Amino acid sequence: MANSYDLKKALKDIEAPVIIFENVSKSYQKGTPAISNINLQIRKGEFVFIVGSSGSGKSTMIKLMLKEIEPTSGKVFVNYKDLSRLKNGQVAKYRRNIGVVFQNFRLLKDRNVFENVAFAQRVIGMPTSTIRRQVPAMLSVMGLSEKLDSLPSELSGGEQQRVALARALVNKPVILLADEPTGNLDPKNSWDIMQLLDEINKKGTTVIVVTHNQEIVNMMQKRVITMNNGILISDEQKGGYTHGT
Amino acid sequence: MGLNTFFYTLKQGIKNIRRNRMFSLASIGTITACLFMFGIFYFVVANFQYMIKTAETSVGVTVFFDAGISEDRINEIGDIIKERGEVAAVEYISAEETWENYKEKYLSKELADTFGDDNPLADSASFSVYLNDISMQGALVNYIKDIDGVRQVNHSNNVAESLESFNALVGYISGAIIIILLAVAVFLISTTVSMGISVRKEEIYIMKLIGATDYFIRAPFIVEGIIIGIVGALVPLIVLYFMYHKVISYITEKYINIFKAFEFLEIGEIFKNLAPIALLIGIGIGFFGSYITVRKHLKRY
Ligand SMILES: Nc1ncnc2c1ncn2[C@@H]1O[C@H](COP(=O)(O)OP(=O)(O)OP(=O)(O)O)[C@@H](O)[C@H]1O
Ligand SMILES: [Mg+2]
Numbered sequence: 001m002a003n004s005y006d007l008k009k010a011l012k013d014i015e016a017p018v019i020i021f022e023n024v025s026k027s028y029q030k031g032t033p034a035i036s037n038i039n040l041q042i043r044k045g046e047f048v049f050i051v052g053s054s055g056s057g058k059s060t061m062i063k064l065m066l067k068e069i070e071p072t073s074g075k076v077f078v079n080y081k082d083l084s085r086l087k088n089g090q091v092a093k094y095r096r097n098i099g100v101v102f103q104n105f106r107l108l109k110d111r112n113v114f115e116n117v118a119f120a121q122r123v124i125g126m127p128t129s130t131i132r133r134q135v136p137a138m139l140s141v142m143g144l145s146e147k148l149d150s151l152p153s154e155l156s157g158g159e160q161q162r163v164a165l166a167r168a169l170v171n172k173p174v175i176l177l178a179d180e181p182t183g184n185l186d187p188k189n190s191w192d193i194m195q196l197l198d199e200i201n202k203k204g205t206t207v208i209v210v211t212h213n214q215e216i217v218n219m220m221q222k223r224v225i226t227m228n229n230g231i232l233i234s235d236e237q238k239g240g241y242t243h244g245t
Numbered sequence: 246m247g248l249n250t251f252f253y254t255l256k257q258g259i260k261n262i263r264r265n266r267m268f269s270l271a272s273i274g275t276i277t278a279c280l281f282m283f284g285i286f287y288f289v290v291a292n293f294q295y296m297i298k299t300a301e302t303s304v305g306v307t308v309f310f311d312a313g314i315s316e317d318r319i320n321e322i323g324d325i326i327k328e329r330g331e332v333a334a335v336e337y338i339s340a341e342e343t344w345e346n347y348k349e350k351y352l353s354k355e356l357a358d359t360f361g362d363d364n365p366l367a368d369s370a371s372f373s374v375y376l377n378d379i380s381m382q383g384a385l386v387n388y389i390k391d392i393d394g395v396r397q398v399n400h401s402n403n404v405a406e407s408l409e410s411f412n413a414l415v416g417y418i419s420g421a422i423i424i425i426l427l428a429v430a431v432f433l434i435s436t437t438v439s440m441g442i443s444v445r446k447e448e449i450y451i452m453k454l455i456g457a458t459d460y461f462i463r464a465p466f467i468v469e470g471i472i473i474g475i476v477g478a479l480v481p482l483i484v485l486y487f488m489y490h491k492v493i494s495y496i497t498e499k500y501i502n503i504f505k506a507f508e509f510l511e512i513g514e515i516f517k518n519l520a521p522i523a524l525l526i527g528i529g530i531g532f533f534g535s536y537i538t539v540r541k542h543l544k545r546y
Contacts, residue, residue: 092456120455127249171456
């Protein structure tokens with residue numbers, strides 16, 4: 001055990017990839033695979049866009065990284081862990097290092113904004129005093145200080161998006177997975193959210209963003225991975241939104 | 246579990262109950278009915294047991310001897326009887342004592358004086374034998390009858406024995422009814438909890454994806470079951486507590502002839518045992534009902 005710890009530390013020190021897809025394929029039912037033979041490495045501190053047409057397998061990749069689903073073949077490593085070898089009891093702990101914004105927000109409809117974000121901290125057993133301090137601070141960063149008591153149904157799409165982002169970030173994750181965080185936002189709101197993600201990335205969090213927003217991808221000049229029909233067709237540093245849609 | 250998590254879990258558990266009011270109430274009602282019956286039967290059984298115990302120490306077997314028996318033989322018989330395991334004590338009552346008792350109880354002074362120094366009960370020296378196990382009375386009587394020098398063995402008309410078999414009958418019937426009610430209670434709790442789970446499916450799924458442990462997710466539902474169990478135990482306990490006195494005085498008034506010989510247990514004496522037993526049963530079925538449901542419906546990952 002001491003050995004594996006040292007290995008992990010060594011891997012971190014040489015900035016080994018924090019996310020690795022090794023020949024990963026995923027078929028949901030019998031039929032065409034959602035993704036096939038994906039090979040991919042993402043280093044700690046990178047900012048990566050995943051783009052591609054609808055149904056090309058982007059969300060599938062996010063779900064694999066969260067161990068929400070298992071690959072049909074191949075291996076996924078995240079945060080220096082082989083996800084296929086995580087035991088039942090270790091999965092929860094693993095997920096605590098990953099912040100996630102779901103494609104459809106997945107806010108709790110019966111709880112207000114404060115509780116939706118606090119939820120992420122309660123789940124991991126944070127003391128109430130910490131929750132009372134950190135949740136309003138995070139919501140104020142998202143510009144939602146006025147909305148603490150609102151229910152999700154009383155918020156605009158952009159506001160809900162920001163609540164989801166606040167929930168993903170409040171525990172200061174090592175990796176942020178955001179599945180279309182600007183899905184139905186106007187350009188101004190989308191841009192604001194992207195600036196936020198960029199700031200978080202500059203503070204050290206590895207950020208992976210799935211998006212259809214061509215303009216933003218082109219403007220941000222980050223690494224862009226393009227999916228088409230479950231196949232990774234291009235992977236460019238400082239790329240643009242060239243394929244698909 | 247930290248204090249914060251504890252209170253959060255408690256709050257969620259109560260929230261589950263309130264959301265699912267109808268089924269929670271049905272579950273509480275069933276446990277209440279179950280434990281109420283249990284309490285009633287417990288009253289009966291505990292009091293009968295108490296009565297039997299009192300009967301055992303007061304009701305004895307009386308042994309009379311052949312006419313003209315020697316004192317040595319009487320002592321020998323006493324020793325033989327004492328050797329039996331079920332015998333608690335043997336008391337010798339001389340013919341003189343018996344006569345004195347008899348005179349005192351049944352004869353007026355004048356009438357008694359007419360006997361002078363004669364003892365009409367000259368052959369009525371006896372042993373009073375006390376048992377520590379009333380169910381052995383029949384066997385003991387048969388045994389003593391066969392001892393040389395024993396003329397007659399009297400024994401009480403088996404009140405204690407019939408009490409005991411009645412007690413056993415009450416025990417079996419109540420046991421059966423309580424087991425059926427317990428099964429219904431477990432079923433209702435299970436239904437209540439699984440409805441709660443299906444309402445919160447989305448929430449549970451999100452919790453898992455943001456790193457909640459299985460334990461954290463399951464705990465509120467277990468707490469829900471336990472709270473239902475505790476409430477279901479407290480309600481009948483409170484009702485029974487206030488009922489007990491009334492019931493006892495009602496029984497002693499109505500059936501005074503049967504029961505006047507017996508004392509009833511103090512209420513504190515009864516609740517000393519009944520309260521923890523009822524609470525344990527309530528908590529037990531609450532825990533069991535919710536635990537099996539949570540195991541069935543909340544798959545681990
Ligand atoms: N749970 C599922 N069961 C069966 N098939 C699924 C499931 N989830 C996704 N798929 C299929 O897998 C393929 C990839 O889906 P995925 O959600 O990864 O696409 P996507 O790139 O995220 O699309 P979008 O941009 O519309 O969100 C699609 O053909 C989809 O129909
Ligand atoms: Mg998707």
